[in-house]
Amino acid sequence: MGDLHLVVDRSAGGLAAQIAREVRDAVRSGRLGPGARLPATRDLARDLGLSRGVVVEAYEQLVAEGVLESRTGAGTRVATGAGRHAAEEPAGREGEGRPHYGHRPTSPDLGAFPRQAWLAAVRHVLATLPNDALDYSDPGGVPALRRELAAYLGRVRAADVTPEDVVILTGMAQGLSLVLHALARERGRGAVLAVEDPTSARQLPLLRRTGARLVPVPVDGEGIVVEDLPAGADAVLVTPAHQYPTGVVLSPRRRAALADWAARTGALVLEDDYDAEFRFDRDPVGCLQGLAPGRVVLAGSVSKALAPGLRLGWIAAPPGLARAVRLAREEFDLGSPVIEQYALAHLIASGAYDRHLRRMRREYRRRRDALVGALAEHLPRLAVRGISAGLHLYAVPDAVPDTVPDAGTDMVPDASALAAAARAAGLSAEVATPALGTAEGRPVGLVIGFARLPVHRVREAVRAMAEEVRTR
Ligand SMILES: Cc1ncc(COP(=O)(O)O)c(C=O)c1O
Incomplete structure (x- = not known):
C-alpha cells in the first residue's frame, strides 16, 4: 500500500x-x-x-x-x-469498551504463537508422512502424538501415563464432555458432579448438557474443601494447579485428602490442568493424576501453551474410561485431524514446544509483575491473589473501610463495577460468581488476564481503570 x-x-x-x-x-x-x-x-x-x-x-x-x-x-x-x-461482541459486553487484550482473561498471547516452529513442523510432516497416514486414523489419536504426550506429561507434570491411556481430543472441553457422557452411559443417568465454587461459568452449559447434576463445593485458601464433597458424587471437577478463578494452588494436605476420598468412594477426579505450564514463583507441583492414576482423569490442551484455535487437547484416563472415550470418538465423529496431531508430536519431539513455553513463561511473568505492581499503585484497595501461576490474576475488593481521609468515600466498588471499569480501560476482565452463577450469587471477585497485555501498556491501562472506578 x-x-x-x-x-x-x-x-x-x-x-x-x-x-x-x-x-x-x-x-x-x-x-x-x-x-x-x-x-x-x-x-x-x-x-x-x-x-x-x-x-x-x-x-x-x-x-x-x-x-x-x-x-x-x-x-x-x-x-x-x-x-x-x-x-459480534461476546454476550453481555454490549455498551462497554472492547477488551483490547483478548476476549478471555485466560487466553494466551496469540501474537506470540510460534508460527515459524509450527510451519517447520507442518512442513516436516508433509514431507515425511506416508500417504496411508492421511487415511482415517485411530479415533483416539495418532500413536506418535499419544507417545510424545505420555512422555511429556510424565516428564513435566509427573503424570503416570502410558500412550494407551491417552486420548487426543479437540480440546479439554471435549474431553470433559465425553468423560461425563461415558459416565452417564455406564450409570444409565447423568453423573452427580461436584464442582468448585466459585468455578468457570463458561463450562457450566457443557457440563449440564451431559445430563450431569452439579453440586457446588466451596474453595478456601487451600483449594477445594474435600470434607464438604457430597456423598454419592460420581466425580469431582477440580483445577488443582491453579484454581479457576481464584488461582489457589491445592495444598499437599488437600491433594492427599482428595486422592483418599476418590479411593474410598470409588468416585473419579477430573483434573482440569488448563494452565499448569505457566508457573512463576513456586516449585513445580506435579499433577494429581500421578498420585492416583487409577482414579484421576488428567485433561489438558494446547489452548494456553499455543492457541485455543488449534482445538487440540487430550485426556489421560484409567484404561476402561480411555477406551470408552475413544469409542465415543469413533461413534460421534471418527477422530481429530491428523496433520495437526503429527505436527504437535514433532513440535514436542524437536524440543520446540519446551523452548516456546520457557520463553512465554518469562514474558508472562514480566507482564504479571507489571500488572500486579500497577494495581498496587493505582488501586491499592484491590486485594490481588492467585498470581503464582497461569495467565490471569484474581482480585477481590478489599472490605476494610477506607481510612484515608481524602479518599472521599467509604464505598468499595463491587466486583461487577470493577470488572466493567477494567474492560472499559481495555483490559480483559470478568467477574467470578459463586453458587454456580445462579441469580442470587453476587460476584465475589474479578479475573484480569495479563497474557496479552504488553508491559509498556500496563500502567496506562491500570491508570485508566482506576480513573473509571472513580468516575463510575
Ligand atoms: C478453566 C478452564 N478449563 C478449560 C478450558 C477449555 O480448554 P480447551 O480450549 O482445551 O477446551 C478453559 C478455557 O479457557 C479454562 O479456562
Missing part, C-alpha cells in the same frame, strides 16, 4: 495514540478492509514527518488489539477478523 490518509495533530501530543485511533477508526468504518496492507512504518513516518518509533508504537498497539496483523516479510495488514464484519 502506497498511501494512507491520516490526520495527526502534532500540538496535541500522544502521537502514537492518535495514529492508532485514526487507523482503528478507518478499520471500524470499513475504509480499511480486512487484509488491507498498511504502509511500512518507515514510509508512514516519513509521510507524517514523525519519528519511526511513534509509528511502530501505534502499530504494536493495534496488533495487540487484534486490529492489525504483522508477519515477518509480509508487512502489516488489517487483521482478517477486524472491521465492520468482525465477529
Whole structure:
C-alpha cells in the first residue's frame, strides 16, 4: 500500500495514540478492509514527518488489539477478523469498551504463537508422512502424538501415563464432555458432579448438557474443601494447579485428602490442568493424576501453551474410561485431524514446544509483575491473589473501610463495577460468581488476564481503570 490518509495533530501530543485511533477508526468504518496492507512504518513516518518509533508504537498497539496483523516479510495488514464484519461482541459486553487484550482473561498471547516452529513442523510432516497416514486414523489419536504426550506429561507434570491411556481430543472441553457422557452411559443417568465454587461459568452449559447434576463445593485458601464433597458424587471437577478463578494452588494436605476420598468412594477426579505450564514463583507441583492414576482423569490442551484455535487437547484416563472415550470418538465423529496431531508430536519431539513455553513463561511473568505492581499503585484497595501461576490474576475488593481521609468515600466498588471499569480501560476482565452463577450469587471477585497485555501498556491501562472506578 502506497498511501494512507491520516490526520495527526502534532500540538496535541500522544502521537502514537492518535495514529492508532485514526487507523482503528478507518478499520471500524470499513475504509480499511480486512487484509488491507498498511504502509511500512518507515514510509508512514516519513509521510507524517514523525519519528519511526511513534509509528511502530501505534502499530504494536493495534496488533495487540487484534486490529492489525504483522508477519515477518509480509508487512502489516488489517487483521482478517477486524472491521465492520468482525465477529459480534461476546454476550453481555454490549455498551462497554472492547477488551483490547483478548476476549478471555485466560487466553494466551496469540501474537506470540510460534508460527515459524509450527510451519517447520507442518512442513516436516508433509514431507515425511506416508500417504496411508492421511487415511482415517485411530479415533483416539495418532500413536506418535499419544507417545510424545505420555512422555511429556510424565516428564513435566509427573503424570503416570502410558500412550494407551491417552486420548487426543479437540480440546479439554471435549474431553470433559465425553468423560461425563461415558459416565452417564455406564450409570444409565447423568453423573452427580461436584464442582468448585466459585468455578468457570463458561463450562457450566457443557457440563449440564451431559445430563450431569452439579453440586457446588466451596474453595478456601487451600483449594477445594474435600470434607464438604457430597456423598454419592460420581466425580469431582477440580483445577488443582491453579484454581479457576481464584488461582489457589491445592495444598499437599488437600491433594492427599482428595486422592483418599476418590479411593474410598470409588468416585473419579477430573483434573482440569488448563494452565499448569505457566508457573512463576513456586516449585513445580506435579499433577494429581500421578498420585492416583487409577482414579484421576488428567485433561489438558494446547489452548494456553499455543492457541485455543488449534482445538487440540487430550485426556489421560484409567484404561476402561480411555477406551470408552475413544469409542465415543469413533461413534460421534471418527477422530481429530491428523496433520495437526503429527505436527504437535514433532513440535514436542524437536524440543520446540519446551523452548516456546520457557520463553512465554518469562514474558508472562514480566507482564504479571507489571500488572500486579500497577494495581498496587493505582488501586491499592484491590486485594490481588492467585498470581503464582497461569495467565490471569484474581482480585477481590478489599472490605476494610477506607481510612484515608481524602479518599472521599467509604464505598468499595463491587466486583461487577470493577470488572466493567477494567474492560472499559481495555483490559480483559470478568467477574467470578459463586453458587454456580445462579441469580442470587453476587460476584465475589474479578479475573484480569495479563497474557496479552504488553508491559509498556500496563500502567496506562491500570491508570485508566482506576480513573473509571472513580468516575463510575
Ligand atoms: C478453566 C478452564 N478449563 C478449560 C478450558 C477449555 O480448554 P480447551 O480450549 O482445551 O477446551 C478453559 C478455557 O479457557 C479454562 O479456562
